[in-house]
Amino acid sequence: MKDKINKTENLELLEEANRLLGIEVNNNVVFEFSDSQKERINNLLMQIKNGNFLSEIEANKEIDEWLENNLV
Numbered sequence: 001m002k003d004k005i006n007k008t009e010n011l012e013l014l015e016e017a018n019r020l021l022g023i024e025v026n027n028n029v030v031f032e033f034s035d036s037q038k039e040r041i042n043n044l045l046m047q048i049k050n051g052n053f054l055s056e057i058e059a060n061k062e063i064d065e066w067l068e069n070n071l072v
Contacts, residue, residue, distance in 0.1 A: 005017065
């Protein structure tokens, strides 16, 4: 099915499929960040580069532990 979608040139069909799937495509979106946001993003990218992040499993474990200790 993916191949058929990629190969079709029927714009009307593609637009209808897009509408049915609820997908909005806007390739012209430009995000502008403040200096503080840029600094925060750069800090987070550096943390990732240095391996300072949790895997999904580790994050879920920490969340579960927090919920156990903080819910009534």
